[in-house]
Amino acid sequence: MSVIVPLDTQPKEAIEALLDAAFGPDRHGRTAYLIRDGMPWLPQLSFAVLDAGQLIGSLQSWPVALTHEDGSQTPLVMVGPVAVDPAHQKGGHGRAMMDAVVAAARAQRSEPLMMIGDPEYYGRFWGFTAQGTAGWACPGPFEPRRLLALSVDDCPIDGVGMLSPRIAVTA
Numbered sequence: 001m002s003v004i005v006p007l008d009t010q011p012k013e014a015i016e017a018l019l020d021a022a023f024g025p026d027r028h029g030r031t032a033y034l035i036r037d038g039m040p041w042l043p044q045l046s047f048a049v050l051d052a053g054q055l056i057g058s059l060q061s062w063p064v065a066l067t068h069e070d071g072s073q074t075p076l077v078m079v080g081p082v083a084v085d086p087a088h089q090k091g092g093h094g095r096a097m098m099d100a101v102v103a104a105a106r107a108q109r110s111e112p113l114m115m116i117g118d119p120e121y122y123g124r125f126w127g128f129t130a131q132g133t134a135g136w137a138c139p140g141p142f143e144p145r146r147l148l149a150l151s152v153d154d155c156p157i158d159g160v161g162m163l164s165p166r167i168a169v170t171a
Contacts (some may be wrong), residue, residue, distance in 0.1 A: 001051070001052075002049050002050060002051040002056065002057075002091075002093060002096075003049070003050050004047050004048070004049055004096060004097060004100050005047070005048050005049075005050060006043060006046070006047065006048070007041070007043065007046035007047050007048045007058055007059070007060065008043040008046065009048065010048045010055050010058070014055045015048075015055070015058050018055055018056075018057070018058055018083055018085060019058070019081060019083050021083075021085055021086060022081070022083035022084060022085065022086065023081060023083065027081075030140070031116065031138050031139065031140030031141060031142050032078070032080060032081070032116050034138070034139040034140045035062075035064055035078060035138060035139060035163045035164060035165070036062040036063075036064050036078055036165060037165055038165055039062050039063055039064065039165045039166065040063075041060040041061060041062050042060075042061045042062065042063060042077065044104065044108060045061035045077060045079075045101055045104055045105060045108070045110065046058075046059060046060045046061050046101075047059045047097045047100045047101060048097075049084070049088075049093045049096065049097060051088065055085075056084060056085040056087075056088040056093060057082075057083060057084045057085065057088070057093040057094065057097055058081075058082075058083050058097075059079070059080070059081075059082045059083070059094075059097035059098065059100075059101055060080065060081060061077050061078065061079050061080075061101060061105075061113075062077065062078040063075065063077065063078075063165075063166040064076050064077070064078040064114070064163060064164065064165060064166055065163070065164060065165070065166040065167070066136060066159050066161040066162070066163060066164075067161050067162050067163075067164045068159065068160065068161040069160075069161065073164075073166060073167055074159050074161070075111040075166055076111050076112055076113070076114045076149070076163075076166075077105065077110050077111050077112070077113050077114070078113075078114055078115060078163075079098075079101055079113050079114070079115045080115050080116070080117065082094045082097060082098060095125065098122075098125065098126060099126075101113070102126050102150070102152070105152045106152045106153075109152065109153060110152055111152075112149055112150060112151050112152060112155075112157050113128070113149065113150040113152060114133070114147070114148065114149045114150075114163075115128065115148050115149075116138075116142060116146050116147060116148070117146060117148055118146065119145055119146060119148055122148055123148070126150060127150055128148035128149065128150045129148060129149065129150070130144065130145050130146075130147055130148055130149075131157075132149055132156060132157040132158040132159075133147045133148065133149050133157070135158065135159055135160035135161070136159070136160070136161065136162075136163055137161070137162045137163065138162070138163050139162065139163070139164065
């Protein structure tokens with residue numbers, strides 16, 4: 001029996017081992033890593049799947065932003081990676097974690113969610129779309145059709161700029 005729990009209840013080493021198993025140890029060079037470089041993941045929007053007490057899935061969410069030419073930022077939450085241990089893939093675990101993050105984001109009225117992913121899959125189940133992301137750029141290679149966003153409060157998503165780590169606002 002599998003259960004979804006907050007990701008911060010799991011050891012960092014176990015999370016990293018799962019990510020290596022799912023995506024390979026060379027995953028750190030991907031564009032998504034450049035977008036969120038140096039940012040800590042958001043505990044309130046990150047989840048794990050346990051099966052018989054073992055970590056078999058993880059979903060991390062990150063504070064990122066669309067940085068405009070004038071340096072101002074529009075805050076976003078980057079979803080991913082969504083990782084499931086290869087031995088447990090195709091069991092609905094990734095989908096369950098996505099259900100959890102979208103529900104939590106809506107309940108918390110978070111910033112819009114964004115990801116680099118398959119538009120047919122993430123659009124069909126959760127409504128992610130490339131509509132509104134045409135003016136977005138990334139610090140590495142990407143396919144524009146895979147740059148997806150989801151408004152959690154039904155406000156339109158758009159803008160022009162570079163996806164990047166979110167700059168902390170100090171008072």
